[in-house]
Amino acid sequence: MSLNPIKRELSKNQLKILKLLFEKDYLQNELQKALGTTAPNLHYHLKRLEGSNLIKKETLHEVGSAKINNISIRHSARDYVQKLLRSKPNRRNI
Numbered sequence: 001m002s003l004n005p006i007k008r009e010l011s012k013n014q015l016k017i018l019k020l021l022f023e024k025d026y027l028q029n030e031l032q033k034a035l036g037t038t039a040p041n042l043h044y045h046l047k048r049l050e051g052s053n054l055i056k057k058e059t060l061h062e063v064g065s066a067k068i069n070n071i072s073i074r075h076s077a078r079d080y081v082q083k084l085l086r087s088k089p090n091r092r093n094i
Helices: 012-023 028-035 039-051 075-087
Strands: 055-063 066-073
Touching: 012 028, 012 039, 012 055, 012 066, 012 075, 028 039, 028 066, 039 055, 066 075
Parallel strands: none
Antiparallel strands: 055 066
């Protein structure tokens, strides 16, 4: 699977997500807590990152409509994400 070109600048939240995921995989609820955001806001940003083929979401467990999802950077996107994070000014503030 190839990376879709990113036609717009990534948002500050999307860069934060990539920075966290570059260090380790997260369960979706853990990622939400780490970012201090709402579930709908996180869902919005994850959909954008998935659409760019930068991350993958894997459902580990499902009960009714509730899902436990593992979120990770796609193996094929790691080098690209690393370059993205390095190229952003003030990345320590991300």
